[in-house]
Amino acid sequence: MCIGVPGQIQSIEGHQAKVEVCGVLRDVDLTLVGNVDEQGHSRLGQWVLVHVGFAMSMIDEEEARDTLAALQNMFEVEPDVGALLFGEER
Template structure:
């Protein structure tokens, strides 16, 4: 099973890379699978995406993103190993 972690796109580079905020950690994420622009030609800057192994797998709405982050935080409260997904290496 794989899990996608919600993150908000905070910066898009000239290539297909973006800086995405996930649990307070900024990560480089590849946008190849979702594109830098939506179907209307608008930038994905500020949009939420599900991230798995460095790739944005899909675009999600903010409500779904925040619900997923809350569920992951609840899991973290019970099982601290989940923290690596939310907070990166720093909070192991």
Template sequence: MCLAIPGQVLSIAGDEPLLRQGRVAFAGIVKAVCLAYVPEAQPGDYVLVHAGFAIALIDEVQALRTLAYLAGFEPEDPR
């Protein structure tokens, strides 16, 4: 079974699409992530990350709900 974790892109380095790296925050932990599979990602976006690669863009509500579920409690509605 594979697990992808949502994180927020803080910054992006590199202009070459296959070599773009992002600093991504996961509930306070920041990691370098390859952005080759999501070339449209921008700082502030939420991405799903598996094995060091961002594999999809997701919306903020979905990301926060997933993080809350993984933390073991129900999220508040951000609206």
């Protein structure tokens, strides 16, 4: 099963970004979505769906927060989901 995790872009350098997911900063490649939007504005502060270190798609904040809430509910019954949300160190 493949699960994308929502995160908010905190910084961008080229096509590499720091994306915050549940308080953890992750290195994410923006090549698939670009580092600017269709109007040429930076994606800084925007939300992305992250899978294995790549931003797979852009999502809006409401969808991101709803998905994070659902994943956190899953974590309560399936602790393995924690690695997706909080990183491998937990």
